[in-house]
Amino acid sequence: MTATPIPRTVAMTVFGDLDISTLEGLPEGRAGVTTHVVPMKEKPAHVDRAWQRVREEVAAGHRVFVVCPRIGDDGGDEDLLELEIEDEAESKRPLTSVIETAEYLTAGPLAGLRIGILHGRMSAEDKEAAMAAFANIEADPGIDVLVSTTVIEVGVDVPAATAMVVLDADRFGISQLHQLRGRVGRGKFAGLCLLMTQADPGTPARDRLDAVASTTDGFELARLDLAQRREGDVLGASQSGRRSSLKLLQVVTDVQVIEEARAAANRLLLLDPLLDTHPDLREALGELVAQDQAEFMEKA
Numbered sequence: 001m002t003a004t005p006i007p008r009t010v011a012m013t014v015f016g017d018l019d020i021s022t023l024e025g026l027p028e029g030r031a032g033v034t035t036h037v038v039p040m041k042e043k044p045a046h047v048d049r050a051w052q053r054v055r056e057e058v059a060a061g062h063r064v065f066v067v068c069p070r071i072g073d074d075g076g077d078e079d080l081l082e083l084e085i086e087d088e089a090e091s092k093r094p095l096t097s098v099i100e101t102a103e104y105l106t107a108g109p110l111a112g113l114r115i116g117i118l119h120g121r122m123s124a125e126d127k128e129a130a131m132a133a134f135a136n137i138e139a140d141p142g143i144d145v146l147v148s149t150t151v152i153e154v155g156v157d158v159p160a161a162t163a164m165v166v167l168d169a170d171r172f173g174i175s176q177l178h179q180l181r182g183r184v185g186r187g188k189f190a191g192l193c194l195l196m197t198q199a200d201p202g203t204p205a206r207d208r209l210d211a212v213a214s215t216t217d218g219f220e221l222a223r224l225d226l227a228q229r230r231e232g233d234v235l236g237a238s239q240s241g242r243r244s245s246l247k248l249l250q251v252v253t254d255v256q257v258i259e260e261a262r263a264a265a266n267r268l269l270l271l272d273p274l275l276d277t278h279p280d281l282r283e284a285l286g287e288l289v290a291q292d293q294a295e296f297m298e299k300a
Contacts, residue, residue: 033181033191035213037169037206040198050165050194051109057146058113062162062189066105066147067180069171072117093198096167102147117145120151127151134158149227153179159187169195170205174225177212202226 009123038046054064102117118130134143135158146152153176164184169177177195195213198204211224268278275282 003133006054007103023257025108026137029289031185031188032188033185033193033216035181035193035195035216037209037213038194038196039201040196050196051105051285052112053192053194054145054163054165055113057163060162061137061160063137063143063158063160065152065161065164065183066101066145067152067164067166068096068101068147068149069168071094071121071149072097072099094170095224098147098149101167105145105147110145114142116146118148120149123203130156131156135160150176150180152183156183157186158183161186161191162189163192164197165194168198169194169209170197170199174208176220178216178218178221181212185214276298 039046040271054066068289078240098117098119102115105111105113106115116130118127118134122130130143130146133139133141133144136142137160150172161184164181166172166177166180172180174196181191181193184193195209197206197209199209208224211221215221268275275285
């Protein structure tokens, strides 16, 4: 069960390795989340408005996440991004960091609010203390705004958290952004996710953000992720990317061929489950499935 399918998951449904059952709608008691792209270069005033919205949420008694792609500026980050950067110029632009952002917000647009940090280098005790101060509205001292890396991506449930600001959002993948925004709007109050970016309109990075803002359908987003990043290796462990055991076939463009081949294979296996009358095919399959791939498929 997943709310955030990865590209290979979608590919495996095309190949017939997975059946899909969809649960539509939100769990009872949840208000959901809306997402907006904040184009920093085109509309700098929207950046100021974003921080104003954070203040409004805190004034209403709610909590806010601010997500950064890096911990600090020393190059030793452990909380890595899942996405390859397409633009060489973008790759040279410094990424925002948790430590730097917390200092900036404390002295600048969020001065006066209680700001805390959370990242992978902190001890387990410090992480627990930060989350407790953030999750408990009555905590004293508490945390109004938690500046964090993607360590909050999974397993964090704070009903009081109603807003999230993702900095350098174009440096995250579609599935990761979808997973991150699921951390807000988990209670009776509606959630808001703001994706700040310097990516230009029409670029693949900006298209990703626009797609995330346009829908909360995880499979629809995974299909776009599949089209942009490819499916990885459906016979191996790679979850996305262009390295694949498939030589000519592409999941994105050859769905009909795959469906016809699957139907033909099913008919053949009904008549000859062990391929006794098709020794050449059996030998070819044996050569195709390398030992490491076979082990992976058995585990799956």
